[in-house]
Amino acid sequence: MRVVFNAQFRQAADEINRTAADLAAAQQLVSSGRRITMPSDDPAGASAAVTDHAALGALDAYTKTADTATSRLTVADTTLSDIVAKLSAAQTAATSARGSLLSQSQRDAAAANLQGITDALFSDVNAQFHGAYLFSGTRATTAPYTTGAGGVISSYQGDHATMSVDLGQGHPLQVAFDGNAITQGNASVDVFAVLTNLITAVRAGDNAGIGQGMADLDRAIDRATFVQTQIGTNLSALDDARMRLRASRLDVAAQLSRTEDADMASAITEMSQADTAYRAALGAFSRVGSVSLMDYLR
Numbered sequence: 001m002r003v004v005f006n007a008q009f010r011q012a013a014d015e016i017n018r019t020a021a022d023l024a025a026a027q028q029l030v031s032s033g034r035r036i037t038m039p040s041d042d043p044a045g046a047s048a049a050v051t052d053h054a055a056l057g058a059l060d061a062y063t064k065t066a067d068t069a070t071s072r073l074t075v076a077d078t079t080l081s082d083i084v085a086k087l088s089a090a091q092t093a094a095t096s097a098r099g100s101l102l103s104q105s106q107r108d109a110a111a112a113n114l115q116g117i118t119d120a121l122f123s124d125v126n127a128q129f130h131g132a133y134l135f136s137g138t139r140a141t142t143a144p145y146t147t148g149a150g151g152v153i154s155s156y157q158g159d160h161a162t163m164s165v166d167l168g169q170g171h172p173l174q175v176a177f178d179g180n181a182i183t184q185g186n187a188s189v190d191v192f193a194v195l196t197n198l199i200t201a202v203r204a205g206d207n208a209g210i211g212q213g214m215a216d217l218d219r220a221i222d223r224a225t226f227v228q229t230q231i232g233t234n235l236s237a238l239d240d241a242r243m244r245l246r247a248s249r250l251d252v253a254a255q256l257s258r259t260e261d262a263d264m265a266s267a268i269t270e271m272s273q274a275d276t277a278y279r280a281a282l283g284a285f286s287r288v289g290s291v292s293l294m295d296y297l298r
Contacts, residue, residue, distance in 0.1 A: 045259050049256060055252045056249065062241075063245045063246075065166070066167055066245065069167075069173055073231050073234055073235050073238070074235070076134045076177065076231055077228060080182075080227060081228065082124050083124045083125070084225060086117050086124065087220050089117055090118075091214050091218075093114050093117065094114065094213055094214050096110055097205075102205070111199045111202045111203045114195060114202060118192065118196070121191070121195070122147070122153060132176070134176060135179030137161045137162060137163070139158045143157060144158045144180075144183075145157060145192070156179060156180040158178065160178045160181070173237060173241070177227060182220075185219070187219060189216075191217070194220065195213075198213030198214075198217075
C-alpha cells in the first residue's frame with residue numbers, strides 16, 4: 001500500500017514536536033531540580049507543599065523570636081549581674097563608714113561613693129534593649145524611674161505585669177520584668193530610698209541607720225538574684241526551644257523536598273531517553289525529507 005508523502009511528512013513533524021517537548025520538560029526538570037513548578041504538575045502535591053511552606057515560615061518566625069528573646073534576656077542577665085555588683089559595692093562602702101573613729105571627710109567620701117553607686121544603679125534599672133525598657137513590665141516605652149528637681153528619683157513608673165513571647169506549641173517565655181519586684185518587692189521603700197537613707201546615715205555617723213540600710217540592701221540583692229535565676233532558667237529553655245525548632249524545621253524541609261524535588265537520577269535518565277528519542281525523530285524526518293518526486297511516483 002502506497003503511503004501519501006504529505007502524511008509521512010506531517011507524522012514526522014509531529015513526532016519531532018512531541019519529542020522536543022518531552023526533551024524540554026526533562027531538561028527543565030533537571031535544571032530546576034523541582035518536580036512541581038506549578039499546581040497542575042501535581043495538584044495534591046502542590047497543596048501539601050503549600051502547607052509545608054507555611055509550616056516552614058512559622059518555624060522560621062519562631063526561631064527569629066527565640067534569637068531576639070535570647071539577646072534580650074542576655075542583656076537583662078548582664079544588667080542584673082551589674083545591679084547585684086553595685087548593691088554589694090554599696091554594702092562595702094557602708095561597712096567602711098561604720099564605727100566612731102572615722103573623720104567627717106571619710107564619711108563624706110563614703111557618702112559620695114554611695115551617691116555614685118546610686119546613679120549607676122539608676123542607669124542599670126533603666127536598661128533598654130532596642131529602645132524598649134527591660135524593667136517596666138509591659139510599658140516598654142516608659143522608663144521605670146525618672147529624676148526630678150534636685151536629682152530626686154521618682155517612684156516606679158512601669159506596671160506590675162510581665163511580657164512574654166510565643167515560641168509555639170504552648171511555650172510562652174517571659175522577656176520583660178516588673179522592675180518594682182526587683183527594687184522594692186514587699187519592702188516599705190524601694191532601693192533608691194534605701195540608698196538615700198543610707199547616705200544620710202553615713203554622713204551623720206548613724207551606725208544603727210547604716211546597719212538598717214545594709215540589711216535592706218541584702219534583701220534587694222536577694223530580689224535581684226531571684227529574678228536573675230528566672231532569666232537563667234528562661235535562657236536554658238530558649239536553648240531547648242531552638243533545638244526543638246531546628247529539628248522540626250529539618251523534618252518539614254525533608255517532607256517538602258520529597259513532595260517538590262525531583263529524583264535527579266531518574267530525571268537525568270529520562271532526559272537522556274528524551275534526547276535519544278528526539279534525535280531519532282530528527283533522523284526519521286531527514287529521511288522523509290530526502291524522498292524525491294520519483295520516489296513518490298513509484
